[in-house]
Amino acid sequence: MTITGHLPRRSVAEPSALTQGVRGGLSVVLAYVPFGTALGAALAHTGVSALTAWSSSPLLFGGAAQLVAVQLLAAGAPAGVVVAAAMVVNARLLLYSASLAPHARGWPRRWRWLGAYLLVDPVYALAVGRFSRSDDDGDPARRLRFYLGAGATMWVGWLAITGLGVLVGGLLPAALPLQLAAPLTFLVLLLPMLTGRAAAAAAVVGGLVALAASGLPLGLGLLCGAAAGVGAGVLAGGRDA
Amino acid sequence: MRELAILVVIGLGTYLMRASFLVTAGTDPPRALARVLPHLGPAVLAALVVPSLAAPRGHVSVAETVPSLVAALACWLLWRRTARLPLALFGGLGVWWLCLGAVSVVGGGAP
Numbered sequence: 001m002t003i004t005g006h007l008p009r010r011s012v013a014e015p016s017a018l019t020q021g022v023r024g025g026l027s028v029v030l031a032y033v034p035f036g037t038a039l040g041a042a043l044a045h046t047g048v049s050a051l052t053a054w055s056s057s058p059l060l061f062g063g064a065a066q067l068v069a070v071q072l073l074a075a076g077a078p079a080g081v082v083v084a085a086a087m088v089v090n091a092r093l094l095l096y097s098a099s100l101a102p103h104a105r106g107w108p109r110r111w112r113w114l115g116a117y118l119l120v121d122p123v124y125a126l127a128v129g130r131f132s133r134s135d136d137d138g139d140p141a142r143r144l145r146f147y148l149g150a151g152a153t154m155w156v157g158w159l160a161i162t163g164l165g166v167l168v169g170g171l172l173p174a175a176l177p178l179q180l181a182a183p184l185t186f187l188v189l190l191l192p193m194l195t196g197r198a199a200a201a202a203a204v205v206g207g208l209v210a211l212a213a214s215g216l217p218l219g220l221g222l223l224c225g226a227a228a229g230v231g232a233g234v235l236a237g238g239r240d241a
Numbered sequence: 242m243r244e245l246a247i248l249v250v251i252g253l254g255t256y257l258m259r260a261s262f263l264v265t266a267g268t269d270p271p272r273a274l275a276r277v278l279p280h281l282g283p284a285v286l287a288a289l290v291v292p293s294l295a296a297p298r299g300h301v302s303v304a305e306t307v308p309s310l311v312a313a314l315a316c317w318l319l320w321r322r323t324a325r326l327p328l329a330l331f332g333g334l335g336v337w338w339l340c341l342g343a344v345s346v347v348g349g350g351a352p
Binding site: 030 | 243244245247248249250251252254255256258259260261263264265269270274275276277278279280281282283285286287288289290291292293295296297298309312313316317320321325326327329330331333338341
């Protein structure tokens, strides 16, 4: 036995950045179980083959767009409408990409390409929350390990949960419906974004217009709501400026 | 095969949006886009949330809409109080089930 002296307490007590990322990701995966299961069950009953519908998990890696795309496909919408609706739903990822970029400047380019694939609402929220903390030392390698830990955990978890939903979603008891899991999940993603008048205006107008237009076919209500909400946000933001 | 091809196109387009600024880290978005970007998240998510809360199972009615609004309120309160995502989501879902059960009892078992 050799005596190595005192180890720095921080290195013993504090888990690595990768472990912290994985833990953050696991917490989100747990929270996403109802939504992922409900989505998987919905994917299995759309008329599109179950395997094709589930392949939206690795291809799109974003529940809201997956739901919209597969529902529109099942409704027989033209390809252009399906692509346009899903891209509008995912357009917020542009914002996440622009917002995360300053934190990723020290990452090797190939890891930024990989990191982009893992960029989705909860991973973005975990990463920016962690990188903005006062005790974050700004070390690019540690930040990258945290991001990859959270993103990879979310990716594996999401594919597993939606796969499980496809396989066993139909067996869930009717007394425990899951239709509200998706809107509640989106609500929890929406709330932290309401940071001022402009964001509130975008959300209120976007939500009400989408509700008023919800009778329109082929996801057009969503597109109308999103466009009106963005317009209201720009107007309110211009007045605030 | 058509469905898979459409999903691949969406996946590629989505990946390009994800990679846009992250890969070129250092370039700022054009001014016109920078004005719109902050409002995309709230507008799109609210456009998804509000109709789904008003009609969680496809139609608006007191028996359907009130329980989902109560559940949304519970979810919001839990999230604000605890900032714990699993607690807020499972709690909101639990409140929805309780409200649906109560509505069913009051309405004599009618869904």
